[in-house]
Amino acid sequence: MKKENVIEANQLTKTFGDFTAVNAISFEVKKGEIFGFLGANGAGKTTAMKMLIGISKPSSGTAKVAGFDVYSQTESIKKNIGYMSQKFALYDDLTVKENITFFGGIYGLSRKKIKEKRTQLISELGLENISNKLVGSLPLGWKQKLSFSVSLLHEPKIVFLDEPTGGVDPITRRHFWEMIYKAAHQGTTIFVTTHYMDEAEYCDRVSIMVEGKIEALDTPKKLKEQFKVESMNDVFLKLARNIE
Amino acid sequence: MKRFIGFIKKEFYHIFRDKRSLFILFGMPIAQILLFGFAITNEINNVDIAILDHSKDATTEEIINKISASKYFTIKQIIVREADIEAAFKKGKIKAVLNFEKDFSKNLIKEKKATIQIITDATDPNTANSITNYINAILQNYQQSKNKGIQIDYQIVPQTRMVYNPELKGVFMFVPGVMTIILMLVSAMMTSISITREKELGTMEILLVSPLKPFQVIIGKVVPYIFLSVVNASVIVLLSIFIFKMPVVGSLFLLGAESVLFIITSLALGILISTIAETQQAAMMISLMGLMLPVILLSGFIFPVSSMPIPLQIISNIIPAKWFIIIIKGIMLKGVGVTYVWKETVILIGMTLFFIGLSVKKYKIRLE
Amino acid sequence: MSISLSNISKSYKKVKAVQNISFYVKPGELFGLIGPDGGGKTTIFRILTTLLIPDSGTATVAGFDVVKDYKAIRKSVGYMPGRFSLYQDLTVEENLTFFATIFGTTIEENYDLIEDIYVQIAPFKDRRAGKLSGGMKQKLALCCALIHKPKVLFLDEPTTGVDPVSRKEFWEMLKRLQKKGITILVSTPYMDEAALCDRIALIQDGEILDIDTPNAIVSKFPKTIYNVGANNMYKLIKALQHYEHLYSVFPFGEFVHYTDKRDSFEVVDLKSYLEKEGLTDIHIESTQANIEDAFMELAK
Numbered sequence: 014m015k016k017e018n019v020i021e022a023n024q025l026t027k028t029f030g031d032f033t034a035v036n037a038i039s040f041e042v043k044k045g046e047i048f049g050f051l052g053a054n055g056a057g058k059t060t061a062m063k064m065l066i067g068i069s070k071p072s073s074g075t076a077k078v079a080g081f082d083v084y085s086q087t088e089s090i091k092k093n094i095g096y097m098s099q100k101f102a103l104y105d106d107l108t109v110k111e112n113i114t115f116f117g118g119i120y121g122l123s124r125k126k127i128k129e130k131r132t133q134l135i136s137e138l139g140l141e142n143i144s145n146k147l148v149g150s151l152p153l154g155w156k157q158k159l160s161f162s163v164s165l166l167h168e169p170k171i172v173f174l175d176e177p178t179g180g181v182d183p184i185t186r187r188h189f190w191e192m193i194y195k196a197a198h199q200g201t202t203i204f205v206t207t208h209y210m211d212e213a214e215y216c217d218r219v220s221i222m223v224e225g226k227i228e229a230l231d232t233p234k235k236l237k238e239q240f241k242v243e244s245m246n247d248v249f250l251k252l253a254r255n256i257e
Numbered sequence: 258m259k260r261f262i263g264f265i266k267k268e269f270y271h272i273f274r275d276k277r278s279l280f281i282l283f284g285m286p287i288a289q290i291l292l293f294g295f296a297i298t299n300e301i302n303n304v305d306i307a308i309l310d311h312s313k314d315a316t317t318e319e320i321i322n323k324i325s326a327s328k329y330f331t332i333k334q335i336i337v338r339e340a341d342i343e344a345a346f347k348k349g350k351i352k353a354v355l356n357f358e359k360d361f362s363k364n365l366i367k368e369k370k371a372t373i374q375i376i377t378d379a380t381d382p383n384t385a386n387s388i389t390n391y392i393n394a395i396l397q398n399y400q401q402s403k404n405k406g407i408q409i410d411y412q413i414v415p416q417t418r419m420v421y422n423p424e425l426k427g428v429f430m431f432v433p434g435v436m437t438i439i440l441m442l443v444s445a446m447m448t449s450i451s452i453t454r455e456k457e458l459g460t461m462e463i464l465l466v467s468p469l470k471p472f473q474v475i476i477g478k479v480v481p482y483i484f485l486s487v488v489n490a491s492v493i494v495l496l497s498i499f500i501f502k503m504p505v506v507g508s509l510f511l512l513g514a515e516s517v518l519f520i521i522t523s524l525a526l527g528i529l530i531s532t533i534a535e536t537q538q539a540a541m542m543i544s545l546m547g548l549m550l551p552v553i554l555l556s557g558f559i560f561p562v563s564s565m566p567i568p569l570q571i572i573s574n575i576i577p578a579k580w581f582i583i584i585i586k587g588i589m590l591k592g593v594g595v596t597y598v599w600k601e602t603v604i605l606i607g608m609t610l611f612f613i614g615l616s617v618k619k620y621k622i623r624l625e
Numbered sequence: 626m627s628i629s630l631s632n633i634s635k636s637y638k639k640v641k642a643v644q645n646i647s648f649y650v651k652p653g654e655l656f657g658l659i660g661p662d663g664g665g666k667t668t669i670f671r672i673l674t675t676l677l678i679p680d681s682g683t684a685t686v687a688g689f690d691v692v693k694d695y696k697a698i699r700k701s702v703g704y705m706p707g708r709f710s711l712y713q714d715l716t717v718e719e720n721l722t723f724f725a726t727i728f729g730t731t732i733e734e735n736y737d738l739i740e741d742i743y744v745q746i747a748p749f750k751d752r753r754a755g756k757l758s759g760g761m762k763q764k765l766a767l768c769c770a771l772i773h774k775p776k777v778l779f780l781d782e783p784t785t786g787v788d789p790v791s792r793k794e795f796w797e798m799l800k801r802l803q804k805k806g807i808t809i810l811v812s813t814p815y816m817d818e819a820a821l822c823d824r825i826a827l828i829q830d831g832e833i834l835d836i837d838t839p840n841a842i843v844s845k846f847p848k849t850i851y852n853v854g855a856n857n858m859y860k861l862i863k864a865l866q867h868y869e870h871l872y873s874v875f876p877f878g879e880f881v882h883y884t885d886k887r888d889s890f891e892v893v894d895l896k897s898y899l900e901k902e903g904l905t906d907i908h909i910e911s912t913q914a915n916i917e918d919a920f921m922e923l924a925k
Contacts, residue, residue, distance in 0.1 A: 053790070053791075153661075180662035181662070183661070183816065183875075183920050183921050190876045191876060194858045194862065198860070209815075211815075211878070214878030249789045253788075254790075260726055266723075267712070267715065267723045270712075459706045465699075467724075468729065622695075623678065624671060
């Protein structure tokens with residue numbers, strides 16, 4: 014069964030003056046896929062992602078996200094994607110419930126729907142006893158799980174995760190990946206940008222960006238076979254060495 | 258000593274590479290002085306007034322001539338009946354009406370007092386206030402020139418500035434205030450920001466875990482700003498002298514010494530703020546709210562302390578700027594020597610020692 | 626001992642940051658504090674670098690007490706805080722010169738110590754620190770921490786946010802520094818870096834889970850681990866979680882790590898169970914436990 018593409022990028026390029034931040038990248042991501050978008054800091058990941066989520070206009074090339082054009086239909090894109098980053102997640106000075114209600118509201122969910130989702134989400138995460146506590150007082154791991162759930166509130170087609178599990182303890186990290194697998198299983202496409210190579214091991218397919226170009230794109234397994242190494246970390250090291 | 262010089266060198270790099278703070282440091286004093294000097298002065302020029310003269314005798318004519326001869330007022334209208342006063346105001350052109358009582362000269366000679374009513378349009382209270390002051394000054398001047406001991410019945414509130422600012426130049430009044438604000442801002446705000454910036458960056462941790470002693474860090478932070486503040490104070494004084502032709506009557510040396518004292522007061526306050534604030538933003542907020550507002554509102558810079566409610570008058574005493582303004586007004590405009598301002602100077606020194614003591618006590622050699 | 630802690634506890638208001646921490650670091654050792662964010666690593670660093678006073682317990686660094694002899698410690702340690710604490714508006718060279726001067730030394734005097742690190746950033750010596758890449762900032766910060774030839778080096782999460790190539794180079798540098806006789810205490814949230822240390826302490830929620838060599842910690846793992854893979858990861862995890870003989874299951878890259886309650890575990894049993902659950906492409910093979918497995922087992 015051939016699944017539909019939810020992201021298609023073709024020769025997507027972004028230049029800032031003389032500097033080419035993203036250099037003609039092409040790739041597609043299928044529905045329900047967990048796609049790892051890897052690269053060192055400054056390799057152009059963030060710039061590429063900004064174009065895909067419709068907050069930065071490409072210099073050239075084409076891309077469609079959730080079926081919408083990144084040049085002309087950015088408003089439709091924003092309605093169909095979720096976003097979670099380590100830096101900005103939830104409001105620390107609002108309670109768990111208030112955060113859910115707020116984010117449900119800005120995505121235009123009805124009051125009834127928000128209430129329903131809120132109850133469901135709180136029970137799924139086992140937050141019943143602390144749903145009226147300020148988010149700022151929760152441990153980091155819980156915050157990240159909650160913020161991932163909040164990014165799924167409006168049932169987006171694609172969720173963009175920006176370095177989602179950095180610094181979290183190993184067990185919470187596993188729980189987090191279980192949540193990602195579940196969302197993917199239910200048909201949500203997951204787009205993970207990260208520079209932690211071991212996060213890449215969990216993805217269905219990964220692309221590795223170096224200096225604005227995609228230098229490798231395949232399943233982690235095939236990449237490891239191709240470079241004859243044991244881990245994605247070593248894949249990256251070899252790739253970086255080859256390019257130098 | 259080499260460590261210390263290395264530290265100061267680093268501070269100067271910070272200052273000269275940060276275009277924004279460089280602008281605050283040098284652009285603002287100049288901008289403020291020029292702004293206050295040219296635009297926001299209390300000076301009045303060619304204000305339209307009306308006259309209602311019930312006596313029409315020699316004295317009133319003399320006074321009216323004197324007023325109309327000054328460049329401050331233009332007599333636009335002669336009113337005959339009291340009832341027309343309101344109409345004159347309502348047209349909007351007339352800012353003040355002078356109402357001479359009946360038999361002005363006679364009263365003056367017989368009863369040794371005569372009344373002029375000054376009615377001003379108080380929709381703009383500052384201008385109204387200035388007009389009253391200017392007319393008062395002209396009347397007083399007239400009185401003195403006549404030297405007949407004429408008593409005028411209405412309440413003259415000869416503010417000191419009328420006496421010591423005979424040309425009634427508003428800009429002179431602002432120079433001490435602006436200088437105070439700028440020294441405060443540069444010294445206190447910039448120092449506290451530069452210390453909290455190191456806290457935010459995490460470099461403070463490294464400085465603490467180094468053989469540098471805390472007082473070396475503080476002095477190292479402060480020295481560049483003493484230097485810059487002195488430059489600033491000089492720029493302000495020079496601008497005032499050469500652009501606004503303000504005579505500095507008193508000793509420049511005393512002025513300089515008092516300014517350095519106030520700069521040290523402000524730096525001590527800046528250090529104190531940095532011991533409380535953890536972020537640059539907090540340091541800026543505390544400096545602006547905690548220092549600038551009181552300086553502007555309570556120091557006597559804009560609103561005379563004597564006309565404040567008693568509680569505010571009492572509070573104004575704890576504001577170092579109030580004392581500094583008294584001192585430099587004295588030196589710049591009245592030309593007084595140290596014998597006249599020693600009391601204020603002692604108060605300022607006391608405050609400085611207190612702030613330094615407090616910040617040394619509060620300064621942490623660790624992170625908590 | 627170069628570093629020793631005995632029953633150190635520290636709370637911030639009501640939050641207990643670290644509780645009853647005791648460990649020691651031998652002279653010339655490369656010792657790693659391994660654990661997630663918020664585990665108390667930074668608190669331990671700050672106590673040892675005399676920035677915080679412990680609520681209870683005692684600690685010494687290079688033979689000096691962290692409370693009483695803080696001045697002596699400040700002269701003899703190098704410290705690289707969690708964020709690369711450099712002056713962003715100073716150039717590479719100016720940063721280094723500044724830190725050399727405040728420690729009363731010069732770049733030339735101790736150049737041999739930093740040489741092999743500094744040559745890598747020397748081409749950019751006139752560039753402002755704020756404009757450097759993460760890897761270069763990290764190298765510069767290390768140079769700054771080393772410029773006064775410290776006896777003990779404290780590195781708080783030096784590899785966080787740095788690309789894999791720079792991370793690898795960084796650890797190689799640490800190994801070389803260690804050979805020059807410097808004692809190094811380093812913290813990291815990355816479990817894969819644990820294997821590069823002589824000895825490690827696993828730390829979570831302010832408590833130490835275990836202290837040993839990386840190999841010894843892994844060999845203490847009580848179970849045999851199986852890599853299990855199938856066509857659908859989500860269904861696989863769900864199925865395993867409902868398996869009656871399950872001891873633990875955790876996603877681990879392209880596989881899950883599965884351990885069984887029984888001593889006599891048969892791969893075929895599990896395989897037929899998973900087939901019954903509707904999974905295909907089933908792959909089961911035993912594998913070596915790693916630090917992360919050990920950490921999760923200890924943290925349970």
